[in-house]
Amino acid sequence: MSMATTPDTPWQRLAVLVNGRALPKSAVPELSITDFQQAILGGVARQCRVAALFGMPDRTSPDALWLYVVLADDDSSRLRLGRTRIGDNSFPSLTPACWQVHLFEREIAEQFGRVPVGHPWLKPVRFHRSYQPGRDAWNRPAEAEIAAGVMDFYQVKGDQIHEVAVGPVHAGIIEPGHFRFQCDGENVLHLEIALGYQHRGGERALAAGPGPRSIHYAETLAGDSTIGHATAYCQAVEALGGIQKSARAQSLRATALELERLANHVGDLGALSGDVGFTSTQAFCGRLRGEFLNMTAVLCGSRFGRGLLCPGGVRFAPDVSAIDALRRSLVRAEAETRQAVELLWNSSSVMARFVDTGVVPRQLAIDLGMVGPAARACGLNRDARQNHPSGLFRFTHIPVATWESGDVFARAYVRFLEVQRSCEFVCQQLDSLPSGAVRSPLAPLAADSLAVALVEAWRGEVCHVVLTDEQGCFERYKVVDPSFHNWAAVAMALRGGQISDFPLCNKSFNLSYCGHDL
Amino acid sequence: MFDILAARWKQGARTMGYPDAAPPELPGHFRGRPIFDISRCPSGCDACAKACPTQAIGAEGGKITLDLGRCLFCTDCAEACPQNAVRYSRDYRLAVRQRENMVLRPEQELALAAQLNEKLRSLFGRSLRLRQVSAGGCNACEADVNVLTTIGWDLSRFGIDFVASPRHADGLLITGAVSNNMLAALRKTYDAVPDPKIVIAVGACAISGGPYINHAEVGNGVPAEIPVDLYIPGCPPHPLTILDGLLRLLGRLAER
Numbered sequence: 167m168s169m170a171t172t173p174d175t176p177w178q179r180l181a182v183l184v185n186g187r188a189l190p191k192s193a194v195p196e197l198s199i200t201d202f203q204q205a206i207l208g209g210v211a212r213q214c215r216v217a218a219l220f221g222m223p224d225r226t227s228p229d230a231l232w233l234y235v236v237l238a239d240d241d242s243s244r245l246r247l248g249r250t251r252i253g254d255n256s257f258p259s260l261t262p263a264c265w266q267v268h269l270f271e272r273e274i275a276e277q278f279g280r281v282p283v284g285h286p287w288l289k290p291v292r293f294h295r296s297y298q299p300g301r302d303a304w305n306r307p308a309e310a311e312i313a314a315g316v317m318d319f320y321q322v323k324g325d326q327i328h329e330v331a332v333g334p335v336h337a338g339i340i341e342p343g344h345f346r347f348q349c350d351g352e353n354v355l356h357l358e359i360a361l362g363y364q365h366r367g368g369e370r371a372l373a374a375g376p377g378p379r380s381i382h383y384a385e386t387l388a389g390d391s392t393i394g395h396a397t398a399y400c401q402a403v404e405a406l407g408g409i410q411k412s413a414r415a416q417s418l419r420a421t422a423l424e425l426e427r428l429a430n431h432v433g434d435l436g437a438l439s440g441d442v443g444f445t446s447t448q449a450f451c452g453r454l455r456g457e458f459l460n461m462t463a464v465l466c467g468s469r470f471g472r473g474l475l476c477p478g479g480v481r482f483a484p485d486v487s488a489i490d491a492l493r494r495s496l497v498r499a500e501a502e503t504r505q506a507v508e509l510l511w512n513s514s515s516v517m518a519r520f521v522d523t524g525v526v527p528r529q530l531a532i533d534l535g536m537v538g539p540a541a542r543a544c545g546l547n548r549d550a551r552q553n554h555p556s557g558l559f560r561f562t563h564i565p566v567a568t569w570e571s572g573d574v575f576a577r578a579y580v581r582f583l584e585v586q587r588s589c590e591f592v593c594q595q596l597d598s599l600p601s602g603a604v605r606s607p608l609a610p611l612a613a614d615s616l617a618v619a620l621v622e623a624w625r626g627e628v629c630h631v632v633l634t635d636e637q638g639c640f641e642r643y644k645v646v647d648p649s650f651h652n653w654a655a656v657a658m659a660l661r662g663g664q665i666s667d668f669p670l671c672n673k674s675f676n677l678s679y680c681g682h683d684l
Numbered sequence: 685m686f687d688i689l690a691a692r693w694k695q696g697a698r699t700m701g702y703p704d705a706a707p708p709e710l711p712g713h714f715r716g717r718p719i720f721d722i723s724r725c726p727s728g729c730d731a732c733a734k735a736c737p738t739q740a741i742g743a744e745g746g747k748i749t750l751d752l753g754r755c756l757f758c759t760d761c762a763e764a765c766p767q768n769a770v771r772y773s774r775d776y777r778l779a780v781r782q783r784e785n786m787v788l789r790p791e792q793e794l795a796l797a798a799q800l801n802e803k804l805r806s807l808f809g810r811s812l813r814l815r816q817v818s819a820g821g822c823n824a825c826e827a828d829v830n831v832l833t834t835i836g837w838d839l840s841r842f843g844i845d846f847v848a849s850p851r852h853a854d855g856l857l858i859t860g861a862v863s864n865n866m867l868a869a870l871r872k873t874y875d876a877v878p879d880p881k882i883v884i885a886v887g888a889c890a891i892s893g894g895p896y897i898n899h900a901e902v903g904n905g906v907p908a909e910i911p912v913d914l915y916i917p918g919c920p921p922h923p924l925t926i927l928d929g930l931l932r933l934l935g936r937l938a939e940r
Contacts, residue, residue, distance in 0.1 A: 337848035389824030452834035467713030
């Protein structure tokens with residue numbers, strides 16, 4: 167019996183890669199812009215996500231720009247890559263047909279001055295000058311000042327309509343961002359979020375590596391996700407250098423990643439309690455978050471895991487007494503966290519504020535390309551530890567926690583489930599920590615290659631794509647923090663809600679400002 | 685209701701006894717103030733200085749200096765040293781009043797922060813309201829400042845609180861390398877704090893730019909036009925280091 171051959175669609179021409187591996191740049195097929203965009207649409211139609219879409223200058227021709235795409239095929243644990251070369255100052259925008267590229271296209275416009283024609287929302291992302299002098303997507307004069315947050319905000323007009331502007335400096339100890347609400351009374355018709363205030367040039371500087379600062383940039387891209395971003399950096403370098411890690415190093419990395427998740431999830435559950443005035447759980451979880459940070463400090467001396475990871479493994483290994491102390495702390499903190507958080511589900515005053523607030527419908531979550539606990543709270547089975555396992559997660563699986571309702575409650579409850587699963591996982595690791603070395607020797611990086619590292623950090627998928635030149639030095643370093651995918655969902659969650667629900671809604675996502683601004 | 689009371693009873697009273705009792709236990713690998721044993725340094729060796737990601741270490745003319753304001757407390761210098769001459773002490777006390785006091789020779793004592801002058805101390809010594817501004821921070825310094833407000837540390841028992849508006853504040857606590865995009869907002873916030881006011885810079889970024897030193901996108905920390913009264917080094921500093929600095933500034937640790 168012969169099967170009909172399927173036509174050679176652009177989607178089928180994409181290169182296939184798995185997470186944590188590298189391939190020669192020449193293996194990434196060069197498509198026409200039409201085929202490139204058709205390939206993305208073909209992938210999205212097959213339930214792939216756009217993990218990264220970015221520009222890279224073509225060193226052979228200053229007028230040309232490469233566009234690279236990394237699609238994540240979650241069901242088959244494969245990544246699909248393609249590229250196209252654009253010679254003009256513009257390219258047709260794919261956003262009207264594929265919403266999840268909306269911010270990627272704005273980023274390409276801002277970084278390289280190429281206009282995605284037909285983009286419905288073409289505004290700056292981080293408010294900096296184009297990386298290619300003389301090219302500006304908005305035709306701003308070279309000497310004109312670029313002021314953060316100064317742009318054409320979407321406006322609703324009408325007698326009863328009023329506008330509320332908040333930030334960049336906020337009431338709490340929180341990073342800066344600007345929020346512009348269009349309101350009819352208390353009701354929010356639209357929220358627009360302007361970020362970029364935290365832009366420090368981290369991604370730009372990473373491309374000059376590898377060097378002494380590279381890992382420190384990775385650790386501070388989003389400081390609360392130090393382990394997540396440092397793991398992605400190390401995995402990309404290791405893929406390019408063909409460096410193997412010991413089982414002990416992989417177990418310690420996974421332990422640190424889950425401790426980071428625990429600290430942040432517990433902190434978020436406490437902060438959500440505070441935002442609805444339930445101060446008991448706020449107080450308990452505020453302290454318990456510190457207990458989890460202190461466990462990371464037992465591993466390496468830093469509560470945020472600074473200095474723990476390095477390409478080739480980890481720099482610190484706990485001795486027997488430290489493992490024992492960690493285990494005891496973990497068991498105690500897990501029980502106290504469960505007790506503190508379960509008060510929420512049994513308190514009608516909390517549930518009245520959590521349930522049905524800030525709903526993101528499942529289809530919208532798919533369309534926006536959401537990741538992390540916020541996506542899982544919309545019923546999406548998306549978790550890089552499961553879908554694109556690397557390191558220890560190839561051998562040990564943590565069940566994916568999902569909930570269907572897409573509201574503040576779902577985002578809180580998914581965190582609660584993940585806290586329990588991560589505690590269990592860390593206990594298992596501590597019980598069976600492999601022996602041996604924790605650090606493998608380094609090796610030169612492959613020249614003219616591309617590596618992709620996906621890590622399920624506590625906010626969701628951290629994606630680093632690294633391209634090397636003919637010397638094996640970085641040529642382009644692309645960072646996609648999970649917040650980059652999810653900020654649009656915060657705006658959408660507020661639509662039709664009340665402005666007084668904003669702090670609660672925003673906290674239920676708890677996205678990174680610096681991770682977005684880079 | 686009874687569940688909440690039972691939980692409250694089980695969770696217990698958790699506020700630490702410090703500063704009257706001993707400080708909380710620090711982890712085994714804690715990286716406090718770095719110590720250089722220069723007696724071990726081979727002549728002409730500058731391996732530590734070369735390895736430092738932020739050029740915090742100077743080795744000119746065979747003389748080692750360390751700028752605590754740039755130091756990330758990473759392990760790069762210790763790993764690069766062929767003689768194991770660099771190690772981290774457990775000394776968490778790092779806060780100083782003058783930027784120049786942060787550049788040290790190995791044998792030099794750190795001039796820990798002196799208390800505010802009498803006039804300011806009479807105003808702020810028992811009640812200090814701070815507005816926090818993150819200006820290009822990575823959210824680690826912010827998080828470990830925030831942790832001081834939790835019940836374990838209970839910053840308000842010292843009369844120190846973080847307030848929602850600069851108009852209600854006695855000063856600013858600034859984190860981050862001060863991105864160009866936050867400079868205007870930081871200036872406006874500073875101007876909005878009524879005089880007399882104090883400024884506290886927390887973390888390597890706010891003091892020197894940290895890992896982002898000399899990036900075109902940042903201003904290497906708090907700009908000169910905003911005078912800083914207290915510098916707290918670290919990347920990020922441990923909450924105990926931050927609290928120690930605040931209490932020293934207010935003269936509440938003077939004899940310790």
